[in-house]
Amino acid sequence: MTGATPRTRADIAILGGGLAGGLIALALRREDPALDVVLVEAGDALGGNHRWSWFESDLNFEGEALLSPFRKTHWPVGYAVLFPEHTRTLDSVYFSLSSADFDAGLRRELAQSTIRTNREVVAVDAKGATLAGGERIEARCVIDARGFIPSDAFEGGWQVFMGRHLRATKPHQLDRPLVMDARVKQHGAFRFLYTLPLSAEELFVEDTYYQDTPELDRSTLSARIDRYCAAVGWEGEPMAFETGVLPVVTGGDLARYQREVRVPGVAMAGARAMIAHPLTSYTLPFAVETALLVARNRELPGEQMAALLEDHARRVWQRTGFYRLLGKMLFGAAEPAQRYRIFSRFYRLPQPLIERFYAARSTGGDKLRILTGKPPVPIGRAVRAITQGGQPLVQKEGS
Known part of the structure; x- marks a missing residue:
């Protein structure tokens, strides 16, 4: 005789x-x-091994x-940005949240019975979910927020990064984030270093690439951070590391993706629902908006x-079309x-425009300002990029 399947309602x-x-x-x-x-x-x-950053203007009260x-x-x-041609300091207030602090905050705020970690979901339906080991959670409403599903319904490139939390042997003297240092060798991608001064001795240094493929070579990126x-x-001494491979969506068919991944009666949120900034991969303002909804x-x-x-998700897709065009x-x-x-x-443009861009709230005037003036790419190539399809966003095995 076997025991009954554990059930939670x-x-x-x-x-x-x-x-x-x-x-x-x-x-x-x-x-x-x-x-x-x-x-x-x-x-x-909770939160995995990540860091999320945002501007004060991204969020309402x-x-x-x-x-x-x-x-x-x-x-x-x-914060500051650094390019071979110019540098600039902007006075936008900048915030960052580590996954360790995210986990600690949720454990303080949520009921003890709410959180189930180290529990893999093996089956989902409109009435609940089955976990590895057989436990069944039954619910009136099921929301699936388990992350992006690579799909050839979308096209684009990839944002690949490695971050290192470093404790310096002496004060580093950096008083503000370096959100983009693109003075480094590009290595066949748009590459920049992103640095946050977390305390007088602690730094978070991230090497980021906008590249055509999702490959991430940990040893190579670690050596480049060393050199930087x-x-x-x-x-x-390094205190912690993180890596990531995020889609940079430049086009596709959201409705097809929804049909392919939808489980009838199960809601989707976050990257699984394609709710994010398609060009910058910023997620926090979108996650806040969805949670409140x-x-x-x-x-x-x-x-x-x-x-x-x-x-x-469809409304977010519609309002972020301009950023997919820029990604193309x-x-x-x-x-x-x-x-x-x-x-x-872009970083020569007015600061309010830049803030609205990252919040995915660019006005019609902003979009015109971004697209007019001396183009940073050849016009003919830009037209071809807009009219031609891109690479499908399907991550290879082992990437």
Whole structure:
């Protein structure tokens, strides 16, 4: 005689404890503490091993309130960008949140019964999810936020990066983030170093590439970070590492993707729903927006929540079309070693325009200003890039 399958009942089951899933759980808790929510994460920590950054202007009051429980680093003095042709300091207030602080904040705020880590989801349907080992979670509403599914329904390139948390042997003297240092060798991609001064001795240094393929060579990128740190005089011991391979979407068919990955009656959020900035891969403002939307509609049954979030994803897709167009020109019109020139020109534009760009709220005037003037790429190549298709966003095995 075998034992009965363990079962848990909840109002809402959230699959995936990354940024999107974790913020949905937090928004629901803050809106209605009596709501029975289960948050399932395959890893041992919520948020994985990541760092999310954003500008103060990206969030409204409600969004700032949602993030208030988390310990964050912020720089009221602004940030700098460095290019071979020019450098610039902007006074936009910049914020950053580590996954360790994200995990700690959620564990403080959520009910102990909410969080299930080290639990892999093996099956999902409109009534719940089955976990490895056989446990069944049954819920009125199921939200799948487990991450991007590579698909040939989309085309584009890849943002590949390696980050290192470094404790320097002496104060580094950096007083603000270097959001983009593109003075480095490009190595067949748009490459830049991204550096955050986390304390007087601690730095987060990330080597980032906008490249045509999703390959990430850890040893090569680590050696390049070594050389960069040595060149600017930062010596010390690595404390932690992170790597990532993110899609840079330049076109495709969202409706086809939704048909292919949809589980009837199951809502999708975050990168799984393609809710992100297609060019910069910024996710935090979008994750906040989605979490607040779910919390406002928390009483919906599963099928209606699924329809609501699919419609939300379509609206995000429509409003971010301009950034996919720019991505087409980045990957299709510029030679890889010259792609940095597009961002070099962009960072000569007015600061409010730059802030609206990262928040995916560019005005008609902003778009005209970005596209007019001396082009950083040949006109003929730009036209061909816009009219021709790109590479499918299907990640190779082992990448």
